[in-house]
Amino acid sequence: MTRNLKGFADRMLLVGCGNMAGAMLDRWLVAGLDTAGVAIVDPVAAPREGIARFASLAEWRAAGGTADWIMLGMKPQQLGEVAGDLADIVTGGTHLLSILAGVSLADLAARFPGAKAQVRILPNLAARIGAGVSAVASSGDADMATVAALLDPLGTVVALADDSTMDLVTAFTGSGPAFVFRLIESYAAAGERLGLPAEDALKLATATFGGAAALLADSGEKPGALIAQVASKGGTTQAGLDVLDSDGQLAALLTNVLRAARDRGRELADIARGEG
Structure with a gap:
């Protein structure tokens, strides 16, 4: 049974919306996520009705963009560039979600020290039909009840004590x-x-x-x-x-x-x- 996300009222920004992030987003939309609270920064992402899409973070910021939840879904090699553009708006109220392979919680904390919490998620493509596996680990003051509500529509969720095994999990379930x-x-x-x-x-x-x-x-x-x-x-x-x-x-x-x-x-x- 898919948990209903109609009660999720926070603003969410997806930085990068390729195959995996797109599969997650599409499943969230099936679960009732309000498109009005979602924005995508990705010049080549497929358009989704009701969701604002921007070619760059600068364009999103110029449009007055704000977010309570920011999910990093671009290539890991782009982290330095994105962090430079984003770090100053990741504040004490911001949850930072990351599906970036190889990028640890410690890496995220170093790049985004102002975040309320860093949450590392390793999903897989079967999330598209709600049959995926998502491993999750967090640091900081994470709202894990809301994280669980977001991951539940994607399929099975495995909470890890820390992210020390996440590289192996990336290979095991992500790949x-x-x-x-x-x-x-x-x-x-x-x-x-x-x-x-x-x-x-x-x-x-x-x-x-x-x-x-x-x-x-x-x-x-x-x-x-x-x-x-x-x-x-x-x-x-x-x-x-x-x-x-x-x-x-x-x-x-x-x-x-x-x-x-x-x-x-x-x-x-x-x-x-x-x-x-």
Whole structure:
């Protein structure tokens, strides 16, 4: 059930509104967020009815823009530029939300010392349909009840004690949908190579992955228990599992995938701090 945001009366500014920030905003609008209280600073963002869009922070400020909540959704490499234009209006009443990969709460506090609170959010693209995962950590005097109200329409929310693991979470859940899409794509391609029509292979692969994930979430069981319900000794499923499990190659591959994504997040953090 999507929490209703019709009672959210504060002013919100989105600095950057690309795929991820746009998915969050669109879901908030579905949940009843009042467009009159929202502004976007992004010269190339898709227009949204009722929401003022500005090409730059200077243009927004010239129009008398004010905000109680500011969400940073641009590229992490742009943090220095944005902070220079924005820091003086991030005051003691302002909540600063950030979905910037690699940019820590400490980085945000250093750039925006006047903020009431810094809130680091790591969502993923499935937020677009309310089936996302959002990890959240905060510093300062954050209004976490309102933060929770904003994140609830996006899907599952995981509150972290601090943001020390956020680079890994960025790789694990933020980048995760792309990895799953690649697995589905590759699974379908394998079916096609073995004789399935391409369209059938993709449809079957998508339904198989989606159904298995839904069953796992609904059952409350561990993956191994469900594997045992599908596989029988000496059967077809076990023959395939033997290939997947050979020499721990699958686990090693996925570990390397996550490590590469995590480490890139750290590199982006260095760039955002001007160290890269």
